[in-house]
Amino acid sequence: MLVSYFSSGFPSHVRIKALDISSCREYFYSPFDGEIFHIEKFFVGRPNKFSKVNYDYLILAKVKNKIIKILHVEPFLNEGDKINKGEIIGKFLENPYTGGDFLHAHIEGIKISFPKITNYDERGIGVIVNVYESYFDVKLKTYSSAGNLRGLGCCGGLLNASLPYSGYGGIIGKEVSHVKIGNTIFHIAKRRRNLTLFEIKKGLIRNWEYESTFKVLEGSPIFIGPLFEAILSYKGFPLIRFFFKTNLSIGDEIDVWKTISSMWTRSFTLW
Secondary structure (H helix, E strand, O other): OEEEOOOOOOHHHHOOOEEEEEOOOOEEEOOOOEEEEEEEEEEOOOOOOOOOOOEEEEEEEEEOOEEEEEEOEEEOOOOOOEEOOOOEEEEEOOOOOOOOOOOOEEEEOOOOOOOOOOEOOOOOEEEEEEEOOOOEEEEEOOOEEEOOEEEEEEOOEEEEEEEOOOOEEEEEOOOOOOEEEOOEEEEEEEEEOOEEEEEOOOOOOOOHHHOHHHHHHHOOOOOOOOOEEEEEEEOOOOEEEEOOOOOOOOOOEEEHHHHHHHHHHHHHHHO
């Protein structure tokens, strides 16, 4: 299962109130027991060249004494249906909110905490598993761990971000005082237990709802165009998506950090 907290620019992610979950398949499997009590379909006018449909669904589920919000899933169930952990709720949507991302469900309403780093490995060696026209995916063979979470080792923890597109990200598993990616030193925006949020410029996260949110809604980069997205896994293999064409093939080995470093300056130059 893939997990991401900070690769999205929507405020609920920036404020550590949401996470994205992917099963690496077409369908979304419920991570909890509960009951569906509201389903609402709505249309999305946000531009996205990778979207295949122009609509989304809001699903509200009762889980114990909490209300859980689910987005980006077309449900197979109806209002009033019971759901069991591991049961298919519906299929992931590639819509204007999600096109170009890993297929995922957006989840709000759960308590979010982060485990401490348990194994640190910054090598970032992976194998290409998908190649598309304008991007490709890398499954990491060497990764760092924080409890059951696994990801690209960076600055003493796990990197979770879409850079430089979103202009911010998280280091999970450790509170750090220094974040450098490529040749860029980021500002530390916030630290809490086993988490560091960083930003490309001071005040970006503090003023997110007044500035960056509007760029997110119109599908524009917070900072500059995308280079890569670092996604976590739960017990499995974490993935990295690079947003440029490649001549490499599925099965080829790649050094993720070497690739990021070689493309980082070029990305800034192109923009």
